[in-house]
Amino acid sequence: MQRDRITDDIYVLTSDLYAQVNAGVVFASDGVVVIDTLPFPDETREIIALVEKEAEGRPIYLVLTHYHTDHTFGACLFPNAIAIAHTLCRKRLEEHGEQALQAAKAQDPAFAPLSLRLPEVVVKEGDLLLRLGNKTLQLFHAPGHSPDGLAVYVREDRILFTGDVMMPIPYIVDGDVGQTIATLQRFRELQIETMVPGHGEPILRGEVPDAIQANINYLNTIVREVRRYLQQGKPREALRELDVESCGIPRIALNGLAPQLHHRNLLALYQRLSAEIQPAPRARATKTSSRSSRAS
Numbered sequence: 569m570q571r572d573r574i575t576d577d578i579y580v581l582t583s584d585l586y587a588q589v590n591a592g593v594v595f596a597s598d599g600v601v602v603i604d605t606l607p608f609p610d611e612t613r614e615i616i617a618l619v620e621k622e623a624e625g626r627p628i629y630l631v632l633t634h635y636h637t638d639h640t641f642g643a644c645l646f647p648n649a650i651a652i653a654h655t656l657c658r659k660r661l662e663e664h665g666e667q668a669l670q671a672a673k674a675q676d677p678a679f680a681p682l683s684l685r686l687p688e689v690v691v692k693e694g695d696l697l698l699r700l701g702n703k704t705l706q707l708f709h710a711p712g713h714s715p716d717g718l719a720v721y722v723r724e725d726r727i728l729f730t731g732d733v734m735m736p737i738p739y740i741v742d743g744d745v746g747q748t749i750a751t752l753q754r755f756r757e758l759q760i761e762t763m764v765p766g767h768g769e770p771i772l773r774g775e776v777p778d779a780i781q782a783n784i785n786y787l788n789t790i791v792r793e794v795r796r797y798l799q800q801g802k803p804r805e806a807l808r809e810l811d812v813e814s815c816g817i818p819r820i821a822l823n824g825l826a827p828q829l830h831h832r833n834l835l836a837l838y839q840r841l842s843a844e845i846q847p848a849p850r851a852r853a854t855k856t857s858s859r860s861s862r863a864s
């Protein structure tokens with residue numbers, strides 16, 4: 569696990585074991601807030617060691633940015649924390665959490681100590697403010713990567729923990745392109761010193777606008793390209809031609825996971841858009857081409 573102290577009392581903890589997942593810890597005068605856990609229990613225990621060493625009796629809160637297992641598996645290791653999430657996160661954990669946990673345990677004994685932990689406090693509408701003495705944490709709905717996204721903005725320090733709606737490559741297989749773009753636009757309204765994405769390196773103030781724009785551009789590009797493939801009647805296998813770099817994201821992004829996530833994005837979009845887009849009829853295509861050949 570990498571430990572990055574981004575201010576005097578705010579840490580980012582990054583997994584070495586899986587996809588550069590980020591967790592955060594905010595030490596406020598009246599409480600300690602842990603934002604997400606790491607996928608493997610041993611790494612989450614390192615967060616617990618940091619928190620216990622410094623908490624000095626302050627109450628501990630655990631905010632879950634969304635229900636995906638790589639961010640929530642460690643929640644049960646914080647039995648004394650008050651766990652907070654969006655209401656849709658709790659619902660999804662209730663519906664899928666146990667099954668996902670059993671599947672992980674069957675794959676890897678490292679997950680054996682874990683059990684399902686549901687958040688006690690849910691955010692349903694509007695923002696939730698955690699006023700903890702010298703720090704105010706604003707929790708707000710940030711859907712797009714998944715419907716239940718919850719972002720955390722530390723007002724005094726202007727630090728934004730985005731959850732997975734911001735990543736080195738947007739990932740919308742369980743989410744929605746329009747919602748992702750809308751959430752990223754909302755982030756633009758905040759003054760941000762450091763943006764901590766759900767995966768990958770923190771983004772510093774001067775780089776934030778470009779990083780947001782790059783992700784919006786990527787999403788617009790893949791929607792446009794997949795539409796074009798569908799209009800041309802190309803099969804889904806043809807999406808292999810559509811390289812991640814040609815859509816504006818480096819192949820090496822997210823430790824080289826980018827091409828794989830990109831391809832899954834394309835397949836998901838193809839599936840969704842195929843309901844609304846029919847290939848251009850052949851007769852019309854012929855007419856158009858004969859007209860254009862006459863004109864040339």
Ligand SMILES: [Zn+2]
Pocket residue numbers: 634636713732
């Ligand atoms: Zn996720």
